[in-house]
Amino acid sequence: MANHRFDVRVLPGFGVVAIFTLVMLYLPIIILVIFSFNESQSQAVWGGFSLKWYEAAFNNRQVVDVSIRSLWLALVAAGIATMLATLAALATTRVGRFPGQTMIYALINQPLMVPEIVTGIALLIFVAFLKVQTGYSGMGYMVAAHTAFCIPFAYLPIRARLETMDLTLETAAADLYATPVQTFTHVTLPLLVPGIVAGFMLGFVVSLDTVVITEFVKSAGQDTLPTYMLGQLRRSVTPEMNAIATLFLALSLVVVSVFFLITRKRG
Amino acid sequence: MNDSATRADYQGKGDATVADGAQQSGNEIEIEAVSKVFGLGAAAFHALTEIDLTIRTGEFFTLLGPSGCGKTTLLRVIAGFEHPSSGQLRIMGQDVVGQAPNRRLVNTVFQNYALFPHMTVAQNIGFGLKMLGRPRSEIDATTSEMLHLVKMEAMATRKPAELSGGQQQRVALARALAPRPRVLLLDEPLSALDLKLRKEMQTELKRLQVETGITFVFVTHDQEEALTMSDRLAVMNKGRILQLGSPHDIYHAPKERFVADFIGETNFLSLKVIAVQGRSADLTLPDGRSIPARMAQGVTPAPGETVSAVIRPEQAQLVEAGTGELSATVNSSVFFGTDTHIHLTLEDGQPFTVRRQNTVGQAAPATGARVGLALAPGALQVLRG
Ligand SMILES: Nc1ncnc2c1ncn2[C@@H]1O[C@H](COP(=O)(O)OP(=O)(O)OP(=O)(O)O)[C@@H](O)[C@H]1O
Ligand SMILES: [Mg+2]
Numbered sequence: 343m344a345n346h347r348f349d350v351r352v353l354p355g356f357g358v359v360a361i362f363t364l365v366m367l368y369l370p371i372i373i374l375v376i377f378s379f380n381e382s383q384s385q386a387v388w389g390g391f392s393l394k395w396y397e398a399a400f401n402n403r404q405v406v407d408v409s410i411r412s413l414w415l416a417l418v419a420a421g422i423a424t425m426l427a428t429l430a431a432l433a434t435t436r437v438g439r440f441p442g443q444t445m446i447y448a449l450i451n452q453p454l455m456v457p458e459i460v461t462g463i464a465l466l467i468f469v470a471f472l473k474v475q476t477g478y479s480g481m482g483y484m485v486a487a488h489t490a491f492c493i494p495f496a497y498l499p500i501r502a503r504l505e506t507m508d509l510t511l512e513t514a515a516a517d518l519y520a521t522p523v524q525t526f527t528h529v530t531l532p533l534l535v536p537g538i539v540a541g542f543m544l545g546f547v548v549s550l551d552t553v554v555i556t557e558f559v560k561s562a563g564q565d566t567l568p569t570y571m572l573g574q575l576r577r578s579v580t581p582e583m584n585a586i587a588t589l590f591l592a593l594s595l596v597v598v599s600v601f602f603l604i605t606r607k608r609g
Numbered sequence: 610m611n612d613s614a615t616r617a618d619y620q621g622k623g624d625a626t627v628a629d630g631a632q633q634s635g636n637e638i639e640i641e642a643v644s645k646v647f648g649l650g651a652a653a654f655h656a657l658t659e660i661d662l663t664i665r666t667g668e669f670f671t672l673l674g675p676s677g678c679g680k681t682t683l684l685r686v687i688a689g690f691e692h693p694s695s696g697q698l699r700i701m702g703q704d705v706v707g708q709a710p711n712r713r714l715v716n717t718v719f720q721n722y723a724l725f726p727h728m729t730v731a732q733n734i735g736f737g738l739k740m741l742g743r744p745r746s747e748i749d750a751t752t753s754e755m756l757h758l759v760k761m762e763a764m765a766t767r768k769p770a771e772l773s774g775g776q777q778q779r780v781a782l783a784r785a786l787a788p789r790p791r792v793l794l795l796d797e798p799l800s801a802l803d804l805k806l807r808k809e810m811q812t813e814l815k816r817l818q819v820e821t822g823i824t825f826v827f828v829t830h831d832q833e834e835a836l837t838m839s840d841r842l843a844v845m846n847k848g849r850i851l852q853l854g855s856p857h858d859i860y861h862a863p864k865e866r867f868v869a870d871f872i873g874e875t876n877f878l879s880l881k882v883i884a885v886q887g888r889s890a891d892l893t894l895p896d897g898r899s900i901p902a903r904m905a906q907g908v909t910p911a912p913g914e915t916v917s918a919v920i921r922p923e924q925a926q927l928v929e930a931g932t933g934e935l936s937a938t939v940n941s942s943v944f945f946g947t948d949t950h951i952h953l954t955l956e957d958g959q960p961f962t963v964r965r966q967n968t969v970g971q972a973a974p975a976t977g978a979r980v981g982l983a984l985a986p987g988a989l990q991v992l993r994g
Contacts (some may be wrong), residue, residue, distance in 0.1 A: 513690055514723040516710045518737035519788065528736075532727045 355533035378584035393584040412567040417548045419488035420545035435504040462558035479561045489560045490547045496541030503537025543601035637824040638664040643696030656682045659756045659847045671827045674834040674845030680828045715787035718795045724769035733763040737788035755783040775806045792824045864905035894956040902989035917992045922964035924988035933981035942973035
């Protein structure tokens, strides 16, 4: 084999590092999941199998409330972000080169480059100012903040898809009497769907995950699941948290798997 | 449905789009002094220079030329994907400069086919009519007619990715024909196919053109393809049209060295002019005898001038040494199955090739042998410049 010489397995210590990394990545999660089924209150001693912490979580009004809020917020934010990202991707790939294009590319990707905590503090100050000025303190701020934060994650796969698309397909559509709008709806958009779905999924997961943005923007009673859990953990660690975290993990896994399947099938 | 019925049907339905002007003049596309320049200033590149071209209604017209000579650019100008930097372009007598591609009654078969990957074969074929807002029933009827025309009925529900290269080519053709365009532009549609399929599709294309009566503008850099398929062809080089004519004219009466060289094999001879009368001239042969030659339009050599003349290898015959117009020595013979190419050196050192039809038992002439060459009457042609 030509690349045998460069096989990483021959590097001294490779096995140790690999195993250590895998253990660090997955062992804590495995323990978390196992103890969510623990009969006893302990996080260290196994007291038999039970679903009682799941039951407790489902009967906890607050948990249900913050979960629902997290989900709809992620859906709305990812939805709006995907639409905006699609338009941005079209503007940066289909319109001829214009001055400042690289600049715009950088601006769109701001959330990927500026530390989240900086964005969070900036939002805190800005939103506080708006709240005072307008008197409005509803979920609008959260939707706006999450949307802005999701845009680059939605933008990247959509742009990648547009860049690899064969431009002669759009030329062919125009040749076959399609107006520019028809070319977009009949050719560009359908071919863009995998990119759009991928962008939406990524945005959804990112919105579902973010603690920092929510923590700094939320008003009273606007906790999402991650900020709620963080708040609870400050007081006491119960296996109920394990159960909620496990469900959360399952949801993320489902979303990521769907994302993976779609991009692989159509890619 | 037999072929003549298909054709009558096809033209009948196409009538709605026929402009009266075009019918009268017989000219489908008129290109006048069209130039195309890419880039600006020092970086400017002249892809097309002062193209004058008239394509007649219903003809199979071919643009032939080497890579980069501007064939695709000219097609893109006709289709409307590229705007000419200067000049006039009329389709069916109507000025179309500035008109968007989706408003021109011209369809293209793209070099890479450009089939829509998310649509079935049938949806691809129906796309043009759908965009024109035709009723469902008409789209379905035309789609199945087209599937029949290109013999792809069995593949109607497949996606392009599930087709072979030749099948994709047929679908691309059917898709472009379905809206019944006035003109079909084909950009090297056969270049991706292997030799056998290519020959098959050449026949197929010619059949479709005759059956539908649509004007075909076909691009190729394959001279044999151009000669066998076209009613007329234009030879292009470096953004200019060098010669325009029937395959016969282009082959037997090339005007320029480039045309003579690009189309088929040929012998170039440097000969001195003795006398000129009208379209013919008397040239001096190496041994001092004279021979008549035809002259291309616009060629006016003066007596005493040395000109370049061409003669095709199959227009000369090997004869006994001392007879015929020329004397030569045999260098080598190459056997090609149907014929043998015999490479010779003339007395004055110029190379010459003769192509001889093979017959069983005929021996190739020995290397070093002295032979005579008999030139077919009227086969010698004086070139421009
Ligand atoms: N958009 C463009 N910008 C700059 N130069 C271009 C552009 N399009 C074409 N050209 C140049 O114009 C010349 C003619 O190109 P064109 O595609 O018409 O060649 P062609 O005859 O079709 O060649 P081929 O047989 O290789 O397809 C080429 O030298 C090409 O580099
Ligand atoms: Mg080309």
